Amino acid sequence: GAVVSQHPSRVICKSGTSVKIECRSLDFQATTMFWYRQFPKQSLMLMATSNEGSKATYEQGVEKDKFLINHASLTLSTLTVTSAHPEDSSFYICSARDLGTGTSGVSSYEQYFGPGTRLTVT
Amino acid sequence: AQTVTQSQPEMSVQEAETVTLSCTYDTSESDYYLFWYKQPPSRQMILVIRQEAYKQQNATENRFSVNFQKAAKSFSLKISDSQLGDAAMYFCAYREENNNDMRFGAGTRLTVKP
Numbered sequence: 001g002a003v004v005s006q007h008p009s010r011v012i013c014k015s016g017t018s019v020k021i022e023c024r025s026l027d028f029q030a031t032t033m034f035w036y037r038q039f040p041k042q043s044l045m046l047m048a049t050s051n052e053g054s055k056a057t058y059e060q061g062v063e064k065d066k067f068l069i070n071h072a073s074l075t076l077s078t079l080t081v082t083s084a085h086p087e088d089s090s091f092y093i094c095s096a097r098d099l100g101t102g103t104s105g106v107s108s109y110e111q112y113f114g115p116g117t118r119l120t121v122t
Numbered sequence: 123a124q125t126v127t128q129s130q131p132e133m134s135v136q137e138a139e140t141v142t143l144s145c146t147y148d149t150s151e152s153d154y155y156l157f158w159y160k161q162p163p164s165r166q167m168i169l170v171i172r173q174e175a176y177k178q179q180n181a182t183e184n185r186f187s188v189n190f191q192k193a194a195k196s197f198s199l200k201i202s203d204s205q206l207g208d209a210a211m212y213f214c215a216y217r218e219e220n221n222n223d224m225r226f227g228a229g230t231r232l233t234v235k236p
Contacts, residue, residue, distance in 0.1 A: 043226045113167035
């Protein structure tokens with residue numbers, strides 16, 4: 001089955017610092033990756049969509065200079081929260097999708113979710 | 123923009139009973155996918171069931187089935203023989219045929235009483 005990992009699972013950082021979250025597709029090539037943010041007791045809100053080798057597309061209201069996304073390879077995307085503030089504290093979830101015909105039995109129309117990263121900014 | 127509405131913030135069911143979670147969506151597209159995801163306390167999103175809009179037959183996965191009403195833009199999830207492990211947040215989601223991103227409803231918190 002398709003597995004997506006995230007690292008770290010939890011991170012605490014001080015206000016003003018930057019933190020990087022990694023998202024990896026372990027057994028398939030993810031041509032597209034998605035970053036979601038989830039506040040407590042709320043739904044997942046799409047932050048940005050990234051395609052391998054190109055710039056990410058950000059949703060309205062999401063600051064691209066604050067949330068830097070890099071999708072440098074078909075198996076890795078990173079989200080860097082720059083100059084973090086307490087209001088950035090949230091649960092960040094990545095998701096990956098293979099837009100091809102499907103590799104290693106992975107469905108081409110499903111999104112596979114990582115386990116999430118809980119960010120706390122103090 | 124497409125929207126997904128889950129009108130039930132919380133639902134409760136007795137163990138072994140059946141419960142139905144509601145979902146409606148708004149779209150002008152004819153080809154799209156619909157999903158139900160489960161999010162347990164671990165926060166890991168787990169796909170429960172999916173439905174392709176072009177298929178008239180309702181999807182079924184063991185104790186989980188959907189009632190897909192395309193004209194009414196309704197996509198409800200029925201859980202039969204509810205188990206304690208079914209307790210979780212359930213999210214309805216929509217994705218267009220030729221679009222990348224998935225849109226989620228607000229979620230329904232399901233409690234299963236022993």
